[in-house]
Ligand SMILES: Nc1ncnc2c1ncn2[C@@H]1O[C@H](COP(=O)(O)OP(=O)(O)OP(=O)(O)O)[C@@H](O)[C@H]1O
């Protein structure tokens with residue numbers, strides 16, 4: 366592979382605009398992120414957070430502006446170069462991109478497929494990962510507390526457990542850039558902490574981390590917050606700089622999320638992991 370091949374990590378957006386059917390989803394977005402940074406992207410529903418992530422994988426066409434990854438224009442890369450950039454990006458979407466019928470261990474192993482070529486991928490699908498990859502998968506599943514679930518069908522896991530399979534896949538993949546789109550949506554506080562810790566650990570190991578969040582309290586735990594409102598960046602700074610007034614403006618006119626705070630663990634679930642037959646997370650699944 367030629368050394369000039371760009372890999373994700375840090376990136377810049379200059380005056381980026383994206384429209385869908387004539388309606389602006391992003392406009393005039395300028396943002397510079399250094400390799401290894403971690404930041405939370407906040408904003409009301411429809412503000413453009415997911416679209417921003419899609420721009421970073423060239424998953425959507427630009428109506429204006431420029432995206433630079435490793436000194437290269439992302440939207441001018443050849444197909445081969447783009448593939449290389451995408452291989453270095455790990456995404457968690459709400460649907461996790463898991464193959465529901467496959468065992469958990471195989472889904473986690475698929476973090477490696479970008480590196481293994483068509484034959485290796487097919488073999489992994491059909492017979493499972495080879496020994497070296499198996500050992501990495503086991504370690505990754507252990508880190509998210511799912512080591513006993515490697516052979517379970519992914520579809521039989523609870524939503525929060527599937528979320529952790531997606532994180533295990535990232536641990537196998539070791540991407541340079543992680544795009545986590547609401548990875549804590551609809552999971553309990555214990556799972557949130559576990560997923561959060563795993564993402565932070567990947568960041569400490571060098572990955573750039575971007576997390577889309579509706580939960581402002583959780584977002585404040587990131588060193589940098591970027592807020593979008595109606596497709597534009599309206600705040601870019603540290604949690605200390607984010608005043609209540611600014612926060613109010615970010616969510617103004619969007620009542621459902623105006624008062625979003627992290628739900629307190631008011632239910633009867635234990636806050637410490639305990640050992641139960643179903644798993645090690647102390648979380649009852651459904
Ligand atoms: N594929 C699409 N086709 C048409 N419009 C789209 C498409 N994707 C996004 N949009 C529109 O672009 C705007 C930004 O959407 P986006 O998904 O980026 O918001 P978001 O901040 O991620 O919202 P949420 O918090 O609800 O996930 C919205 O008005 C949305 O309706």
Ligand SMILES: [Mg+2]
Pocket residue numbers: 414415416546
């Ligand atoms: Mg979204």
